[in-house]
Amino acid sequence: MQFYFLNQPCAGILRKALGIFLLSATSLTAVSAQQVRIGTLALQNQYVKPTISGQTTTAGYLAISNSGPDDKLLSASTSLANTVQLHFMSMHGDVMKMSEVQSIDVPSGKTVELKPGAHHLMIMGLKKPIKEGDSLKIKLKFEKSGEVELAFPAHASSAPTPTGMGHHDHMAM
Secondary structure, eight states: OOOOOSSHHHHHHHHHHHHHHHHHHHHHHHHHTOOEEETTEEEEEEEEOOOOTTOOEEEEEEEEEESSSOEEEEEEEOTTEEEEEEEEEEEETTEEEEEEOSOEEEOTTOEEEEOTTSEEEEEEEESSOOOTTOEEEEEEEETTTEEEEEEEEBOOOOOOOGGGOOTTGGGGO
């Protein structure tokens, strides 16, 4: 790439600025496209919901893509909470049903999304509040792919919840 300017120092500055811009753009892409692989699984888009004052429960979400044989998410844990359960939420008419499940199937060739209103991680007995921008390390254990620890950044989601109920409110049910 050549720049033709009457003032050569200006060309050097422009080249440096362009280089910094391209480097920054590449870094931003790498961060937003970050994905963790374990065995034949690709894990991405993980996050937890920030908590409000006095709240000791939150939920965790992520996408799990499987390019190999069927697998299962068996458990999750973190040192910052008493327990992490695998949960499923469904609507039956106007009634929200929440239940713990023993595992979450991750079929071959599919992507399973743990998201509000479906499968998710229920993180209970938090030992400290989770603020926007914090990160919670959660260990996931899979039947075939083994264990991996991921950082789940805390941020609010724009996804609506059924009947306007917040995802944390089901613990009071």
